[in-house]
Ligand SMILES: NC(=O)C1=CN([C@@H]2O[C@H](COP(=O)(O)OP(=O)(O)OC[C@H]3O[C@@H](n4cnc5c(N)ncnc54)[C@H](OP(=O)(O)O)[C@@H]3O)[C@@H](O)[C@H]2O)C=CC1
């Protein structure tokens with residue numbers, strides 16, 4: 001351990017008294033407000049700071065409403081000096097501000113306000129994992145910067161998120177009981193969520209959806225990949241919706257009930273549940289389905305993009321995740337798409353379906369296979385990055401903490417954690433004996449769905465790219481032999497031969513009258 005902690009900062013701060021709060025919290029926005037309420041439900045007292053003081057008004061009102069005749073659990077403050085003076089030493093401060101410069105802004109201001117070297121600042125935002133590594137180094141000796149990525153949106157933050165902590169092991173010993181208290185819980189035997197949905201409720205049974213991920217930055221990397229899978233999963237559901245809506249003329253209500261039905265089986269997931277809920281929601285203004293009045297231009301904050309960049313940098317294919325990012329980008333070209341819809345033709349003949357029921361079954365299986373493949377890509381990325389960074393990631397534990405609280409929680413994660421428990425060094429999820437069997441059984445339906453949908457002219461970039469990944473991954477031969485020959489032809493880039501030891505390079509003298517191969 002690199003840190004050499006000076007004596008506790010207690011000397012610079014007021015001595016602990018009953019009035020001092022347990023935790024300082026900076027950023028009382030969507031996530032911050034809910035994390036704070038989760039902390040106080042679990043018995044911690046908090047001093048909160050936000051640039052926007054009206055957010056603190058709301059927070060204190062909420063505390064007043066929920067605590068009944070108990071004393072206040074939250075104090076507000078208007079400066080970092082006040083924040084430090086109002087919490088126990090060594091200080092523990094949690095940060096929930098937008099990723100990027102706001103995080104450093106807070107660090108600098110806390111340093112100016114006298115934060116001590118053994119005080120802990122936990123960044124719960126979606127920070128770029130390399131920024132977290134840099135920050136831990138930059139602020140060493142001034143404060144202990146510790147990353148904990150959080151998933152679960154506002155409801156998760158309030159009643160139990162999935163938490164991905166990483167960094168300084170000493171800081172982890174202090175944070176662990178708090179994270180275990182506020183995290184989502186799942187039943188050990190079934191992996192099912194133990195629901196908690198009322199203010200004041202706490203759950204002290206089951207497995208907490210948090211585990212120490214590893215060295216600095218690893219938790220934020222794992223969360224970034226979680227979000228990449230989230231992008232893919234969301235896109236797959238959007239593609240299924242579009243096929244049903246415009247290929248089969250289903251109403252939103254009908255799609256909602258089909259999704260709810262699918263949610264009882266192996267596709268069960270929070271995102272499917274959310275989609276079913278969204279699709280049955282009416283717009284109070286136009287009284288049409290709400291989705292029909294939402295502009296089809298997707299936003300993004302960057303984690304899917306970072307996952308795809310990481311995939312390219314590592315040379316570790318995650319095309320389904322990348323296609324999901326591209327799909328969001330394509331959606332923003334609204335005006336161009338409107339022009340292109342006039343200029344470019346679609347299918348002239350759409351063959352009739354054999355039966356609607358068999359197509360729905362194929363679509364169901366296609367979704368399940370593509371979702372599995374998206375997870376396989378995500379876990380492969382984590383495996384490659386872990387190798388490069390020398391992180392010892394426990395993939396079974398990661399799959400387990402995603403079973404509850406987080407946005408990608410899904411029944412499938414039970415098979416995924418079981419796969420990594422069977423073989424912690426599993427190269428690719430598709431190779432797990434049970435997962436391989438399911439994919440092999442369902443791949444024909446997947447092809448039929450993709451082929452049908454292609455003939456309908458409905459774009460399914462994630463569904464189809466996942467199938468191409470599956471087929472590429474199971475190919476003994478890929479056309480990279482021709483590709484190597486092309487490279488050698490125009491750039492003398494050389495190639496290896498199948499009949500020579502690996503590493504030996506050859507160049508063909510293209511265009512020379514005698515067919516000559518030279519060893520490089
Ligand atoms: N929303 C979600 O579902 C999830 C979000 N996250 C991550 O959590 C973090 C917080 O997100 P979210 O709660 O949605 O964001 P919000 O914008 O709702 O809240 C962020 C809060 O931080 C305040 N803030 C901004 N800059 C500073 C600063 N320099 N110093 C102090 N306070 C500041 C903001 O104040 P002001 O409004 O005045 O700028 C705001 O109150 C982000 O990193 C996000 O990516 C992670 C998981 C899920």
Ligand SMILES: O=C(CO)[C@H](O)[C@H](O)COP(=O)(O)O
Pocket residue numbers: 126150151152153227230299300301302303304407
């Ligand atoms: O981290 C999250 C959930 O896990 C956030 O909801 C994330 O910000 C969503 O990303 P985007 O805005 O890019 O869709």
